[in-house]
Structure formats: structure tokens, C-alpha cells
Amino acid sequence: MGSTRARIAIDAMGGDYAPAEIVAGAIRAQAELDVEVILVGDEEQVATALKQHSSQEKLRIVPSEGTIEMHEEPLSGIRRKPKASINVAMDLVKQKQADAVVSAGHSGAAMAAALLRLGRLPGIDRPAIGALFPTMDASKSVLILDVGANVDCRPKFLEQFAVMGSIYSQYVLEVEKPKVGLLNIGEEPCKGNELAIRTHERLEKNPLVNFKGNAEGRDVLSGDFDVIVCDGFVGNILLKFAEGIGEAILQIFKEELPQGLNGLVGTALLKPNLKRVKQRVDHAEHGGCLLLGVDGVCVIGHGSSQAPSVYSAIRLAKEAVEHQVIDRIQSRTTIAASSSQESE
Known part of the structure; x- marks a missing residue:
């Protein structure tokens, strides 16, 4: 795969219809959007979902262990489960092995994982x-x-x-x-x-x-x-x-x-x-929605996301990566921070 393709790590275990619908949307996205999709999740379940499609697209799987359930408190959940799919996906971005994260799972957990693993941009x-x-x-x-x-x-x-x-x-x-x-x-x-x-x-x-x-x-x-x-x-x-x-x-x-x-x-x-x-x-x-202000591109999808929504979320992440949104925000937040020094 060409080095210029945006690499999108997707939480394959997040959402009401994971991993089947997540995988279906990811296959379409990689085929039509010229991106490299990395599926993060239970290796056996994701591989089974991939076998349901006749597509020639080869998607990389990065194994994880468990996921943050909707009833769990976000911060304690991501700390107790360091190898959960959302944590592993965020780590890929932190380690520069992926350019963006997409998740339709627990939105609070996605925000907490982004803050702890990617951190805030300076001035935000x-x-x-x-x-x-x-x-x-x-x-x-x-x-x-x-x-x-x-x-x-x-x-x-x-x-x-x-x-x-x-x-x-x-x-x-x-x-x-x-x-x-x-x-x-x-x-x-x-x-x-x-x-x-x-x-x-x-x-x-x-x-x-x-x-x-x-x-x-x-x-x-x-x-x-x-x-x-x-x-x-x-x-x-x-x-x-x-x-x-x-x-x-x-x-x-x-x-x-x-x-x-x-x-x-x-x-x-x-x-x-x-x-x-x-x-x-x-x-x-x-x-989905963009989480702006963290040091990496992160798209939070709807919990009820099916294949079309997953495809659209990956497209949103790709656009943010290609337009260098993080770098552009970082280049201006120093100015913004200096203008925000007035007493409240």
C-alpha cells in the first residue's frame, strides 16, 4: 500500500452492531476511499466477520482484549482494561502507526482514551x-x-x-x-x-x-x-x-x-x-463527530452505526487527516491561548 494513504484505526468492537457492520463499512471504505483501514478487535471475531465478504480488500487486524461496555464508567473502564479495543486503537495513533481513530463504541471511553493516550493540544x-x-x-x-x-x-x-x-x-x-x-x-x-x-x-x-x-x-x-x-x-x-x-x-x-x-x-x-x-x-x-482539541484525529460515531455510517465516519477521518486539521489547530492555539489570558 502506498505511503500516502491515510491509515485509519477503527475500533471494530465498538457499537451495537460490532463487529459485522463495522467490518462491512471498513471494507467499503478501503476499496472506495483509498485509505488503509486497520481493524482493532478480537482477532477471531473480526476474522469471522471478514470471511462473510467476497471482497478482495485485505484489511489488517490488530488484536485487542475486551471492550468498554456502555454501563461502565469511562475513565475507570479504560484504566482497568489497557488492552481494550479503543485503547489499542488510540495507541496506534500515538505510536504513529495510524493517522486517525474511528469508534462507534462508548463515546465517553473514546474521549477518555484520547485524552489519556493522545493528550490535549497546547493551548486547548x-x-x-x-x-x-x-x-x-x-x-x-x-x-x-x-x-x-x-x-x-x-x-x-x-x-x-x-x-x-x-x-x-x-x-x-x-x-x-x-x-x-x-x-x-x-x-x-x-x-x-x-x-x-x-x-x-x-x-x-x-x-x-x-x-x-x-x-x-x-x-x-x-x-x-x-x-x-x-x-x-x-x-x-x-x-x-x-x-x-x-x-x-x-x-x-x-x-x-x-x-x-x-x-x-x-x-x-x-x-x-x-x-x-x-x-x-x-x-x-x-x-459521526470529530473530537477536536486532542493530539490526533478522532471520530466518534453513533452507537447504532451500521455499514453506511461507518463508511461515512472513515471518510470524515480521512478528510481531517488529509487537510492536516491537527497541525493547523496547533499552529494557531498558541495565539488563541495568549488572547485568552484575560481574567474571567
């Missing part, structure tokens, strides 16, 4: 999970962060999220000058709680951020903003609500399409449009 106090949302403008997405890593935040954390989100939007999403918004209950700078008011003040003064003011809930999907920052408590609720809305829209389409022969003809005519709708609102099309 708290990593953030960034999720891409569709907007009313079909040509663009909006990056929301944090959507779950930090329930409680300080103003400087949100400021750092804005810097990291701007870099990702600029270099991966190719937005020349990303417009950043602060999620709030009103447009005026004086609106919101103390966190929102103080964060607004900091963002206005930060030269690394193209800050356009507060974004209300109705603005999230408008396309008026490229990056929106909030604390992880609000962001996670927003993420789950958006996923629910997407599923509801798809279900409504299924129920309301005409039945019978005429319905079949109508559905056939609408099929290209329906496919585009699904691509815009179905969270499986995005695959």
Missing part, C-alpha cells in the same frame, strides 16, 4: 465534539461544537471551540472566512446567562474568529452561520433533537407517499429527490 483546555448539521442552503453545512464533551464550560473554553471550529470549517469544508455564532436566546449582546455574555465579549475581541454575534435556535439550520459554539449540555440536546427531526422527516415521507400502482410510479419519479433529502437529513450520512 478542553477538547470539544464537533457535529455537522445540514442547513436550508443545500451547498453548506454548519459545524456545532461542543455537542457533548463538556457539560459545564467557561468562556475561554467556548472561545477555543470557536477557533478550532473556524479552522476545520476553513480547511476541510473550504469556507473562505467562516462566520461564527454563539448559541443564545436572543441576538443582543446583553442577552443570555453569564457564560453567554462573557463569551460574547471574548469572541468580539478575538482576531482569529470571524464572529457574527449570537445565533438563536431558529438560526442553527438557516445557513447564516458556518460555525456555532455552545456548551456540551445544550449542544448534545440540540444534536439528539436534530437527529430525531431527521428521522421524523424520513418517516413522514414514507407514510405520505401514494400507495398502489400510481404510487409506485410517483415514487419512482421522486426517487432522486428522496435520495437527496435522505442525504441532507439522515445522520448516518455524516457518520
